[in-house]
Structure formats: structure tokens, C-alpha cells
Amino acid sequence: MNATDAQRFKEATSKCDLSEALQELRELANHMSNPWHKAEIQTHEVIVLVDMDEIPAARLCVEELKKAVGVLIASPSDGYEYDLEVSLPLEVRYLEIRVAHAEGKTSEALRMLEELVSRYPKQLSIAVFREISQQLHVLHGFLLGDLEQWEQAETCLESTSPPEKWRSAHSYYLGHCKFELKKYRTAKEKLLEAISLGLDSPLESQAHYILGITEYCLSDMKAAKNQFELCARTADKRYTDMAKLWAWLEATSRALGEFGEAENYHKLMTDALPKKAN
Numbered sequence: 001m002n003a004t005d006a007q008r009f010k011e012a013t014s015k016c017d018l019s020e021a022l023q024e025l026r027e028l029a030n031h032m033s034n035p036w037h038k039a040e041i042q043t044h045e046v047i048v049l050v051d052m053d054e055i056p057a058a059r060l061c062v063e064e065l066k067k068a069v070g071v072l073i074a075s076p077s078d079g080y081e082y083d084l085e086v087s088l089p090l091e092v093r094y095l096e097i098r099v100a101h102a103e104g105k106t107s108e109a110l111r112m113l114e115e116l117v118s119r120y121p122k123q124l125s126i127a128v129f130r131e132i133s134q135q136l137h138v139l140h141g142f143l144l145g146d147l148e149q150w151e152q153a154e155t156c157l158e159s160t161s162p163p164e165k166w167r168s169a170h171s172y173y174l175g176h177c178k179f180e181l182k183k184y185r186t187a188k189e190k191l192l193e194a195i196s197l198g199l200d201s202p203l204e205s206q207a208h209y210i211l212g213i214t215e216y217c218l219s220d221m222k223a224a225k226n227q228f229e230l231c232a233r234t235a236d237k238r239y240t241d242m243a244k245l246w247a248w249l250e251a252t253s254r255a256l257g258e259f260g261e262a263e264n265y266h267k268l269m270t271d272a273l274p275k276k277a278n
Helices: 003-013 018-031 035-051 055-072 084-102 106-119 127-146 150-158 164-180 184-197 201-217 221-234 242-255 259-272
Strands: none
Touching: 003 018, 003 035, 018 035, 035 055, 035 084, 055 084, 084 106, 084 127, 106 127, 127 150, 127 164, 150 164, 164 184, 164 201, 184 201, 201 221, 201 242, 221 242, 242 259
């Protein structure tokens, strides 16, 4: 692309406002007559859409990219140099993994990730792909955790340093692994770290929930109840079993001798249980 378009591309990818970045990238892509340059711009569009949690739009964009790359590159290869004919198929496959993960297609994302790492070892070793290689390693740990393969996830996550914007999620997943492996003190440390770094809403609520059980296992009922109360304030009913949460709050309230609160939580728990069909 010419110097003006290259500058616009650089400015768009560095914008903090994601909506502005997306608009600029789309305008620039529509302006491109060179299909290689258009595809290169659209790879960044997918990342912005994923970061904005616009997952259906990200899926449409990545499918369009796959078709374009299929026309441009008949037989993908691997190599130690950054070249669009070699590098573009890797980038598109990486984006497809990110989208599948965001869609909750965990097993599919894990399969694609392992295939990608096996298919492109040379490309993933070059400096320009250092961040993508790092993200793939961390994402591998996330996917293993989502599939409840806790020991493998723990090993994977402990062997890599996450990119800055993934630090909180990395701490959460590692803390969750530690909890499931009954390493409660380390679990508490990592989950508190995750919350302090800032988590998205579903993960933040889940972190408080797991911390509550962790504190209960460490025999600190006051801290456990506090974490369950924080979970209740941020809980999304699509991801949280409210009956179990109220049951934990009932149990910790009783352990603290707060029997009036325990009865209130017991009623909430009963109301949240699935209703039996007549």
C-alpha cells in the first residue's frame, strides 16, 4: 500500500477507541483494490471485533478472509521470513481460533490451535509473530482449563508469561487450576491477583465464587461469606448457579451464627431451584 494508506493503517491499529479503529479499518479496506492489502487490513478488523465482543460480526469477517486467502494462496507453506503468502494463512487461522474460543467452541478451538502450532513452527518462531505465539500458548492453557484438564492447564499456564491485556485472565485461570487441584493457598493468591488486575464481568463473578469456596476450605467463614456476597452482586444468571450460591451463603451464615440471614438465604436458594413439573 502507498505511504498515505500505510500511515492510516498504522494510526487505525493504534487507536484506543475501538469503535473509531473499526470504522477506520473498514473504510481503508473498502478503499483497497489490492486483495492482499485488503486481507491484511481485515485481519486487524477481526481482532477489534473480538475485543469489542462483536462475535457474530467477527465470524462473518473471518469467513470472508478464509475465502479470500483460499483464492490468493493455493498451497500454504511454512518459512522463517514474514511474507504474506506464507504469513497470511497463519494469521487467518489464528483469528479463527480466537473467534471459536469467543463463541464457546472450546474443543474445536483447541484442535485448531494444536494443528496451527504443529503446522507453522518456523513462522511462529520469528520476531513478528512473537506476540501471537505467546497468545497461543496462553490460550492453550485457557482452553485446557475450560475443558477441565486442570493439571495440563496448570503446566501450560505456568510455563508462559501472558501479554499485558491477558494478565488478569491468566491469573484467574491459574487460580482456578490451583483450586481444582486443592492447592487452596496458591489459588487464593492468584484469584485475588486476577480481581485486582480487573476481570470481565462473568470471570469476575466466578472468581469471587471460587474464592468463597477456597476461603471456606481454609476455614475462614467471614472471608468466604464476603466473597459469596461479592459474587451475588456481580452474578450473571446465565453463568452462575444461583441456587448453589445461595446455599453457600446459607452455610457460611450459619457457621458465623447469623441464623436470620441463613434463613433468608435458604429461602432464596429454595426459590432458585428448578420447579418440578406437576
